[in-house]
Amino acid sequence: MKLEVKNFWQKAGAVAICKYVNSSYVLINGDTFELKKLKKDVFDSIPVNELYTANGKPWASNIRPFIKQYPKPEGLNRFFDNVNPGEKYCSYCGRLVEKTDEDSMISNPFSVKANNFANFYAYGHGYKTVCPDCQFLGVMAPLALFYTTSFSSSDKQITYIFPEGKTLEETLKINNWMDTIGAKSAYSNIKLSTKFYPSQPYETLLMTLYELFKKSRMLFNATYHLIQISDQGRTTTVLVNDSFDSVEKLQNLFKKLESLGGQLNDFLDSFIYKEEGKLITEIRESLSHKILKFNELERFLEMSIFKLDYPVKYLHEFMKSYIN
Secondary structure: OEEEOOOHHHHHHHHHHHHHOOHHHEEEEOOEEEEOOOHHHHHHOOOHHHHEOOOOOEOOOOOHHHHOOOOOHHHHHHHHOOOOEEEEEOOOOOOEEOOOEEOOOOOOHHHHOOOEHHHHHHHOOOOOEEOHHHHHHHHHHHHHOEEEEEEOOOOEEEEEEEEEOOOHHHHHHHHHHHHHHEOOOOOEOEOOOOOOOOOOHHHHHHHHHHHHHHHHOOOOOOEEEEEEEEEOOOOEEEEEEEEEOOHHHHHHHHHHHHHOOOOHHHHHHOOOEEEOOEEEOHHHHHHHHHHHHOOOOHHHHHHHHHHOOOOOOOHHHHHHHHHO
């Protein structure tokens, strides 16, 4: 298996393969990915607890939204076939191959239908054609995503982060860097040192990047893809499909804040308050969104602080760092 990997979902699939395969079986040069092992053997090497639920049923909650149209593992066997040269064009890798399928959610869910995964099942396939190798990368992609999970009375919401570099080679390096704050849990694989663990997408991304900065004193330039999915069992809806790439500005903000003695997590945690016995996180999420977009904050902070009956930690230090 040797092909050019061109979109972020395919890059995620290649990164996932590298997690489960000895480096001697993989060769990456720029965007060229070569796998010297059978695809079925790669899939079979994935630990059971990363594929299945605690009851041993398909699929683990963090990958289920992307492959639940295949309720049994045997349904994926078609993507393990060898790819031979032919006359059919693969829209993803650009090769001429013997066999292709119509583009589908398994290849790249965000090229087919980004607003509502449930609609995808009703309205069918995309217009592109995709080879089994690229479909296999799509199968593997969810296993490379960083994620956190939150629950409400009606659904389960999963936030995903995936950093994409300029090339596949760079993307793998950045993902290995992010793994330094990795954790093993059914509900999150990101370890953050914060009093109130994030439950929403923008606060999760901001606090993850800050954790990485504290650990390595730098941030890798990349496009950080941010996705949030609501999983209500039979219906799976995309709530957020965004990206962040203003890395240098954010890194400078972190440096200035710490030079003034401030701590971002303590500042953000100040905007979580209790109401009727419940922790309310909406202000922290909205603030994180505005920080990542580098929007003006003065008016928003005035209105937010008015709702609180206690001082905000490191407010002066943060505003001085943010404005300057």
